[in-house]
Amino acid sequence: NFLPNSLAGPGRWSLDMAMGKSIEFMEGKRIDLRVDAQNIFNHPTPSNSSMQWNARFTSIGNPDFGLNSINPLGYLSTKGGHRTFQAKIRISF
Secondary structure (H helix, E strand, C coil): CCHHHHHHCCCCCCCCCEEEEEEEEEEEEEEEEEEEECCCCCEEEEECCCCCCCCCCCCEEEECCCCCCCCCCCCCCCCCCCCEEEEEEEEEC
16 A cells, blocks of 8 residues: 555655864864765756646547647656755864
């Protein structure tokens, strides 16, 4: 049994990484450096597919079954999830 919204969109994954270094340069004074990276392998994250269904009349002359021809059913229109970096410097005294 599936829970509600368990099949909402395509599968996606991302690998994040962080590195840090602490440098003490005088007694009681310290510099902390940190770099965070999100999606380090730069895998695309697809958007949810368009699931638009129009309630139009379907006849033999118009056999489109109510599908929207502008956004076809299941079409992945955009992707995201680009690689991002963030750097932090903290000075403690």
